[in-house]
Amino acid sequence: MILESYINGHWVKGDDSNTRNMYDAITGDVIGLTSTEGLDIASALQFGRDNGKALRDMTFHQRGNMIKKLALYLNKRKEQFYEISYKTGATRADSWVDIEGGFGNLFANASLRKLFPDQSYAVEGDAIDLSRGGRFMAHHILVPKKGVAVHINAFNFPVWGMLEKCAVNWMAGMPAVVLPAPQTAFLTEAVVREIINSGILPKGALQLLSGLTTSILDTVNSQDVVTFTGSAHTGRKLKVHPRLTEESVPFTMEADSLNASILGPDAVPGTPEFAIFIKEVRKEITSKCGQKCTAIRRVIVPENLMEDVQIALGKQLERTVIGDPKLREVRMGALINNDQRDAIKTQIAKIAQTADMVYGSTDTIEAMGADGAKGAFMSPIVMRENNPFKNTQVHEIEAFGPVTTLMPYNGVEEAIELAQMGKGSLVSSVVTADDAFAKAYTIEAASHHGRILTLNRDSAPQSTGHGSPLPLLVHGGPGRAGGGEEMGGIRGIKHYMQRCAVQGSPTSLTEITGIYQPNGDYKEAEQHPFAYHYEDIKPGMSLKTHKRTITDNDIQNFANLTWDHFYAHTDITSLDGSIFEKRTAHGYFIISAAAGLFVYPNKGPVSANYGLEDIRFLRPLYHNDTIYVRLTCKEKRERDVSGREHPSGIVKWYVEVFDAEPVDYENGKTDEEAEALVAVATILTMVEKKQTTFVEMTESRIDTCLSKLNQDTKPVWGTMTPQQMVEHLELTYRIAAGEIQDFEVATPDKVLDKVAATLWDYKKMPRDYNFPLYEAGIQPALQHKDLDEAKKAMLDARKAYLDFYKKNKRATTNNAVFGELNNYEWYLMERKHLNHHFEQFNLID
Numbered sequence: 093m094i095l096e097s098y099i100n101g102h103w104v105k106g107d108d109s110n111t112r113n114m115y116d117a118i119t120g121d122v123i124g125l126t127s128t129e130g131l132d133i134a135s136a137l138q139f140g141r142d143n144g145k146a147l148r149d150m151t152f153h154q155r156g157n158m159i160k161k162l163a164l165y166l167n168k169r170k171e172q173f174y175e176i177s178y179k180t181g182a183t184r185a186d187s188w189v190d191i192e193g194g195f196g197n198l199f200a201n202a203s204l205r206k207l208f209p210d211q212s213y214a215v216e217g218d219a220i221d222l223s224r225g226g227r228f229m230a231h232h233i234l235v236p237k238k239g240v241a242v243h244i245n246a247f248n249f250p251v252w253g254m255l256e257k258c259a260v261n262w263m264a265g266m267p268a269v270v271l272p273a274p275q276t277a278f279l280t281e282a283v284v285r286e287i288i289n290s291g292i293l294p295k296g297a298l299q300l301l302s303g304l305t306t307s308i309l310d311t312v313n314s315q316d317v318v319t320f321t322g323s324a325h326t327g328r329k330l331k332v333h334p335r336l337t338e339e340s341v342p343f344t345m346e347a348d349s350l351n352a353s354i355l356g357p358d359a360v361p362g363t364p365e366f367a368i369f370i371k372e373v374r375k376e377i378t379s380k381c382g383q384k385c386t387a388i389r390r391v392i393v394p395e396n397l398m399e400d401v402q403i404a405l406g407k408q409l410e411r412t413v414i415g416d417p418k419l420r421e422v423r424m425g426a427l428i429n430n431d432q433r434d435a436i437k438t439q440i441a442k443i444a445q446t447a448d449m450v451y452g453s454t455d456t457i458e459a460m461g462a463d464g465a466k467g468a469f470m471s472p473i474v475m476r477e478n479n480p481f482k483n484t485q486v487h488e489i490e491a492f493g494p495v496t497t498l499m500p501y502n503g504v505e506e507a508i509e510l511a512q513m514g515k516g517s518l519v520s521s522v523v524t525a526d527d528a529f530a531k532a533y534t535i536e537a538a539s540h541h542g543r544i545l546t547l548n549r550d551s552a553p554q555s556t557g558h559g560s561p562l563p564l565l566v567h568g569g570p571g572r573a574g575g576g577e578e579m580g581g582i583r584g585i586k587h588y589m590q591r592c593a594v595q596g597s598p599t600s601l602t603e604i605t606g607i608y609q610p611n612g613d614y615k616e617a618e619q620h621p622f623a624y625h626y627e628d629i630k631p632g633m634s635l636k637t638h639k640r641t642i643t644d645n646d647i648q649n650f651a652n653l654t655w656d657h658f659y660a661h662t663d664i665t666s667l668d669g670s671i672f673e674k675r676t677a678h679g680y681f682i683i684s685a686a687a688g689l690f691v692y693p694n695k696g697p698v699s700a701n702y703g704l705e706d707i708r709f710l711r712p713l714y715h716n717d718t719i720y721v722r723l724t725c726k727e728k729r730e731r732d733v734s735g736r737e738h739p740s741g742i743v744k745w746y747v748e749v750f751d752a753e754p755v756d757y758e759n760g761k762t763d764e765e766a767e768a769l770v771a772v773a774t775i776l777t778m779v780e781k782k783q784t785t786f787v788e789m790t791e792s793r794i795d796t797c798l799s800k801l802n803q804d805t806k807p808v809w810g811t812m813t814p815q816q817m818v819e820h821l822e823l824t825y826r827i828a829a830g831e832i833q834d835f836e837v838a839t840p841d842k843v844l845d846k847v848a849a850t851l852w853d854y855k856k857m858p859r860d861y862n863f864p865l866y867e868a869g870i871q872p873a874l875q876h877k878d879l880d881e882a883k884k885a886m887l888d889a890r891k892a893y894l895d896f897y898k899k900n901k902r903a904t905t906n907n908a909v910f911g912e913l914n915n916y917e918w919y920l921m922e923r924k925h926l927n928h929h930f931e932q933f934n935l936i937d
Contacts, residue, residue, distance in 0.1 A: 094125045095281050095302040098288060099136035099269075101295060106131050106303055112274045117181030117426040118416055120466040126274040126303035134311040136299050140240035140267040141315070143296025148236045148265040150294075151212055153730040155263050156205025162292045163198035169286055170195070173251065173279065180250070180276050181426030181468060183417040186380045189560070194255035194283075197579075200563035201259035204581060210730040210741070212236070212265060215605045216591065219598075226611040231601050234589040236265030239315030241588060242308060244330070246321045247273035247428050248383040250280040256563065256579055257319055262297065264588035266317070269299045269308075273322070275428045277302045309333045312341050317588055319344045321385070323492075324572050344587065345574030346567065350490055350514040352390040353558060354507050354533060356524025361400050364549035369523040370401070372547065373496065374408040376559050377472050378424040382494035383432075386519050386559040389490055392510050395500035402476065402498060406451045409472045415460030422460055427468035427493055439491035440473060446483035447475040447497055470494060480510055487513040504532045512540045516571020521545040521558040542569030542577070608632050608726045608746055610772075621723060622692035626741040626779040634724040637689040639752050642677050644715040650681040660712075674714040682713055682771050686749045690723040702742055702776035709771045711751075718752040719770065726774060736849050736917075739781045747773045785854045786927045787936055794890075794926065797935040803879050807932050809859045816871050817929050818882040820863070824925060825889035828918045829896040830905040837911045838864035848910045851920040857928040864908050893918070 094111065096103045106127030114124045147155070170191055177187040208214055214234040222228045241261035245253040250272055258268045272280035284300045287293065301308065312318060312335055320327050324347035330336075336343050353373060359365035376388040393401045417425035427433050437454050451474035459469045472494040477486045480499035487510075501507045511520055511533075520541045522533045530546045538544060543565060545558055561567035566580035578584060594604055598612035614634035617624070621635050651661050659666045660676040667673065677685075683704075692698065713719065726746040733739050749771040787793065798818075805814050812820070826832045839847050862868055876882040897903065897915040904912045913921060930936050 094127050095277055097128060097131060097302045098284060098298075098300040099131060099133075100139045100299075103285075104131065112304060114275065114278055115429040115468075116179045117428055118179065118462050118467045120430060120463075120468070123179060124278055126277050128301050128303040128305040131301070131305075133301065133305055133307050136269060136301070137240055137242070137308075137311055137316070140269055140296050140299060141238065143294070144236075144238060144240065144265075144267045146294035147262065147267060147297055148238070149212055150265065151210050151730075152208035152214070152263065153205045153210045155265060156202040158292060159198050159259055159262055160202035162287065162290060163195045163202065165290045165292060166198070166283065166286060167192070167195050173283060176279050176282050177251075178417050178425075180279060181381060181417065181428060183422060183425045186417070186425065189380070190249045190252045193560075194249075194252040197252065197256040197259045197563045200581075201263050201585075204263060204585065206729070206731065207582060209606055210728060211606050214589070215607055216586075219601070219609050222595065227597055228595070229598055229601060229609060229611075230593055230595045231605055231609070232591055232593050233605060234586060234591055237315045237317065237588055237590055239266070239313060239317065241266050241268045242271070242312060242316060242318045243268055244271045244308070244318070244320045244322070245273055245280075246385070247275040248380060248385070250276035251283050253321055254280055254283070256561075256567075258298065259563075260579065260584040261317070261588045262293075264585045266588045267297045267299075269301065271301045271305065271308055274303055275432075309335050312336070312339060314339045314341060317342045317344070319346070319576075319578065320574075321346045323348055324574065327574055342587065344568070344576035344578060346385065346518070346569075346576050346578055347572060347574040348385045348490055348492060349517040349569060349573040350389045350487060351386060351517045351519050351558075352392050352511045352514060353388045353521040353523065354501075354511065355391075355393040355397065355401065356522060356526055356529045357394045357397075358526045358529070359524055360397065361404070363525070364552075365523050365525050365547070366400075366404070368547055368549070368552045370404045370408055372521065372523065372558055373405060374412075375557065377409065377474075377494050377496050378412050379559060381424055381427050381470070382472075382496075383427065383492060384559050386561060388496055388521075388558060390486060390510070390514065391496050391498045392501055392507055393498065395502050398476075398478075398498060398500050402450055402474070405474060405498075409451055409474070412472060413460055414457060414469055414471070416462040419461045424472070424494065426459075426462075427470055430468050432493070433468045433470050436470065436491045436493040436495065439489055440475070440495060442489050443475055443477075443485050443491065443495075443497065446479070446485060447477040450474050450476045450498070452494075474498060480513075481506075484513065487515070504529055508533060508536045511537050514540070514572065516569050516573045516575070517541050518561075518567065518569040518573045519543045519545065519558060521547060523547045525549065540570060542566055542573060602632055606631055606727070608724055610746070614722070614724060620692045621725060621745075622698040622777070623694075623696050624779075625697045625782040626728070626743065627782050629725050629728065629743055629779065631725050631727060634722060635690060637721040637723065639718050639720045640685060640689055641718045642681075642685065642713060642715055644675060646685075647675055647677050647681065647715055650678050650684075654678070654680070656680075672712055677713040677715070677717075679707075679709040679771065682709070682719070682749055683707065683747075683773055685719065686721045686747055686771070686773075687775075689719075689721045690747070697780040698777050699737070699740060699780055700778040702778045705774045705776070707771070707773040710769055713751065713770050720750055720752050722748040722750065724748070731778075733853070734849065735845070736852050738783070738852050739854055740778050741781060743777050743779045745775045745777065747771075747775055781854070783854050785856060786923050789923055789926045794887075797926075797930045798883050798887075800935045801879070801883075801933055805933050805935075808934055810932060812871065812929075812932070814933060815874055815876070815879045815882050817933065818879065818886050819872075819875055821926070821929060822875075822882065822886040822889045823865075824921075825886065825893040827907060828905060828913075828921070829889070829893040830903070831892070833906055835865055835906070835908055837906060838908055839911065844911045848913070848917070851910060851913075851917055851924065856931075857924055859932075 094105045107130040110129045111125040111127045216232040220230045243257045327345040327347045414424045415422045452471040475497040477499045486497045525548045564581040568577040598609035602609045602612040608631045615632040660672045724746045727744040729742040750768045
């Protein structure tokens with residue numbers, strides 16, 4: 093069966109004129125074919141470009157939430173992917189790195205939305221003043237490229253390899269076309285099929301080509317980005333494709349490299365570091381059967397410890413059970429197929445021209461639960477090269493499997509030189525308790541590596557390991573490793589965006605960037621800015637405060653209150669030779685006094701002070717000086733709300749403190765030309781969003797809604813009759829007032845807080861929910877003779893509930909779904925609940 097591709101919005105098959113077999117790594121059986129013959133590759137790329145606007149128009153926050161939703165969706169279906177993954181030869185632990193590690197990349201990149209503004213493009217760095225008067229300036233913005241990200245991936249991580257790239261280009265607002273390696277394309281296809289079935293991504297955001305194609309780069313253009321993961325040989329061939337040069341297409345290459353791990357001279361047998369080193373090397377030999385671009389290929393150890401390392405590593409490897417990865421006892425599965433095993437044996441033979449095989453064999457092995465000859469099984473191999481400076485094959489030849497080579501060094505300089513002889517690596521590690529040795533190695537070796545891990549007894553227990561690239565760290569390396577860079581958090585997202593320098597006036601750039609620029613025009617607020625909800629606050633919205641004179645007593649009282657008795661504030665006899673001319677106000681008093689001027693005292697949408705950043709004191713402020721403040725909205729940021737609080741966002745306020753009457757103290761007169769700005773700071777506040785989902789349920793509105801309800805009113809959803817609904821509301825009020833409490837809370841404790849927190853959000857209650865105090869699917873018997881009597885009873889119960897909390901303001905009572913609720917939470921419950929059922933019967937205008 094030919095594996096399907098997903099292009100142009102449809103699942104399609106290539107024809108059978110040029111197929112490639114896919115094998116079960118354990119049995120050696122053919123499990124399918126791949127082909128892209130007859131598929132219009134150029135149209136697939138254009139389809140992505142044509143439909144990319146949907147992604148580009150989404151804000152970073154929307155993209156992040158989309159990716160998070162996708163990660164949760166896939167995580168619920170992970171077991172089906174694990175089952176398929178066994179056919180790649182991977183154990184459960186190996187597949188965890190690939191499958192859940194891939195989902196982890198989605199989660200990690202989704203969380204980066206918090207670091208971006210709530211708009212579709214980003215602003216980078218600080219504003220640049222291009223004029224003396226501050227009226228001409230520049231800023232850099234980053235906008236999504238209007239092309240597609242073409243990802244050509246390796247066979248070893250069919251899930252992680254796709255998602256670690258796609259998560260980043262989706263966050264940037266760019267669609268992806270994925271070309272997985274044919275050997276494991278069946279697992280990639282299974283994940284893509286679920287992604288498409290989810291309907292979470294917009295049209296064109298993800299396309300899949302299941303098989304090899306030589307034409308995928310023929311029609312790329314300058315707005316596209318191409319990434320490649322695989323062998324250095326293949327990568328170099330792709331890198332010189334004429335189309336990449338003609339269109340100046342960004343090309344990122346991440347190639348397999350001869351990564352090294354260095355044992356420090358202090359890490360002798362018996363030390364924790366020696367044990368850590370042996371464990372780490374053993375893990376990197378056997379994990380994924382050594383088929384990792386980050387695996388340890390060169391083990392560089394002090395010459396006097398070569399024998400100790402060789403013996404200890406051999407003992408560790410002896411305990412490695414090889415066989416069918418489905419078996420619990422198995423610790424190392426199979427290579428991807430027998431062709432790969434043959435290729436590895438060829439590479440081992442080349443290394444063996446000068447190095448000795450000191451552990452393992454290339455002969456057929458016994459495999460637990462499988463046929464060692466039919467499956468792609470192989471023993472771990474340890475080579476030993478005693479003269480690594482002369483015999484350079486170990487620095488040039490990679491056996492992409494469970495193979496590593498021991499080699500000696502004398503002194504940190506030799507360790508560094510040997511590591512650099514790999515001509516560029518993705519990662520290196522150094523295991524030592526000697527931080528001076530670690531520093532000497534790291535600083536000098538960093539030029540040849542994309543990542544360096546330092547391990548010792550302190551870091552090892554929580555270390556993610558030598559071979560684990562992380563979403564927020566760069567993955568790539570110089571030279572042989574490809575010279576590219578993937579992931580890296582925000583750094584990675586920028587690879588899929590175009591940086592553009594924008595010049596203009598502060599007012600123009602405020603509008604363009606969505607961030608208020610100093611010296612831009614103020615937009616005077618009609619009321620205090622803190623009285624506005626998050627949605628109504630705009631960058632540039634501003635307030636000029638009243639004035640306050642700083643007195644000598646103010647300064648001395650602040651010093652006594654804070655214990656800050658710095659001489660400039662408290663000892664005027666010590667001012668000679670200083671930059672101060674009179675008793676000087678504390679910088680933090682200036683900011684505190686500023687807050688006193690701009691803070692809105694009434695309860696309103698501003699729920700909390702969230703932080704302070706970028707504070708600067710520009711000139712001294714002396715006693716009897718008078719200040720005023722300009723408070724201006726600088727920027728807005730979305731935030732995720734968890735727990736019992738209402739939806740809110742973060743507003744950054746640009747605070748400017750001015751000297752209202754600047755004085756030239758040398759001449760003893762007011763200086764109208766003096767710079768009046770005393771201090772600037774950015775203050776962050778948490779501001780609640782508007783609640784527009786629910787109608788406030790006042791007594792008169794409840795009466796109005798109930799007046800529309802009669803016995804013949806039909807529900808929009810559900811099976812409740814009007815009287816059953818009203819009696820259900822009565823029951824809820826009686827529970828709220830504590831009259832009925834003889835029930836168990838139905839929601840499990842482990843999720844109760846999360847469920848209770850939903851009362852605080854602005855989302856409607858789910859329809860067709862089974863109330864836990866009712867028998868499933870059965871409405872209780874009616875308690876009143878008719879609807880009018882039921883209405884009266886409900887209103888009486890509501891009055892009793894209100895009276896109960898009027899007399900018992902701090903009381904709490906249990907709800908069958910949400911657990912223990914206080915007065916305010918019962919108010920939230922009532923608002924949601926009445927809106928829910930009144931909408932059910934179409935009673936709200």
